[in-house]
Amino acid sequence: MKLIYERSQPGRRAGRLPRYDLPKVELPEHLRRASPPRLPEVAEPELVRHFTALSDRNFGIDTGFYPLGSCTMKHNPRVNERVVSLPGFRDLHPYQEDEGAQGALELMWNLQEILAEVAGLPAVSLQPAAGSQGELTGLMLMRAYFEDRGEGARRDTIITADTAHGTNPASVTMAGFKLEKVETDARGNLDLADLRAKVNERTAGLMLTNPSTLGLFDEGIVEVARIFHDAGALLYYDGANLNAVCGISRPGDMGFDIVHYNLHKTFSQPHGGGGPGGGPVAVRDIVEPFLPSPTVVRDGDAFRLEYDRPKSIGRVRGFGGPFGVFVRSYAFIRSYGPGLKEMSETAVLNANYLLARLKDAYELPYDRHCMHEFVLSARNLKRDHGITALDVAKRLMDFDIHPPTVYFPLVVPEALMIEPTETEPKERLDEFVDVMHGIAGEAAESPEVVKEAPHHRPVRRLDEVRAAKNPVVKYGFEEVTTPA
């Protein structure tokens, strides 16, 4: 496919600006560019064809099956886009005074109430813009809580699981805590003996995903919570996997004190291509005074932003948070209503169906019922035929299937982390199973086909390290003029 610069013809234009009648402004000589910018020159039809052809090459949830573990790539209901485009939401200025933004504030307040119910915790801040920012906010809340109790200097360590998502240790370090990792036991739970040995008077808290990134619900969670609370520490719930448990079990009931939600995963939102996210946090009453300011409060029938929060950690994001994400998530939740539980039940059913049908062809390191996702290992294919998890992932692309998450969590060698989500019908799941079985068969009979995949995509196997370290993101004109 030609680049837009290669389609360029001198003098071609896709539009013409109206002649302006303002006085001409003379720029000082030293600010004027020496030569015109070298922009591509194309007429509108060619321009449209170019970008349409590019967009055709994109893969997304709207084009095919996207079982990217931990990322919850589910269908985004189109009605949400209609709702978020309503002029009253779309055209609202973030500095609009409270009296003129009652509908928006009511929606935010309602969303806070629903999220509090889902988490089983009383207070919510909608501000954080992503799961990872929710994590950082949660850790700042922990710090503020301990400082308020005079324990700030002593409580300097956060414990995470060895299966934790990379953002967990990154947030811990960014928030200025020391990091300690706890091992996973043979059933995929936190190893309680290792945990007991590591929790002490220096521990500020735990940061855990439950179900874990192995797709397993921690069977010892009540005991885990007891160990931390007995040591005076707090528990943080990384809610990236909340899609498995909505309406079924609540982090607050499990013993967690602070929770983040990934609105863009659990409650739908076009994401994955860098779209906006939402990472609200919910907290227990003892942490509530420290929540970011402002929060949305209700006075009788009116709603307002509450700034008078003397112990607050302050703002973590501009304005009230990612408002469009709130509208979509609210519409999503309201369309399920009390049946939100069915969303999670179906997500778990779909994952267990796939697990049951794939565990003979690929290794299953933890042979238990899974939650909304599960982790297989291509270790058997590597040992017997030299085919790796990466080879399997690349071959899937030839069948118009997005690869699952690979090589994560780190505790599983040759990991393939698969999350089908609740919005896939049985036929799609069966197609995926057939393709996965086909690839396992190819690994034995014609491994070179898998090794050299993909065969039918716009590009073949790329040097991913070079692409990441030396990306070529500008057009290579023969001669480059640097402005003086």
Ligand SMILES: Cc1ncc(COP(=O)(O)O)c(C=O)c1O
């Ligand atoms: C388990 C887990 N925790 C945290 C995050 C971070 O969430 P976000 O991408 O919204 O920052 C992710 C994202 O994939 C995740 O899977």
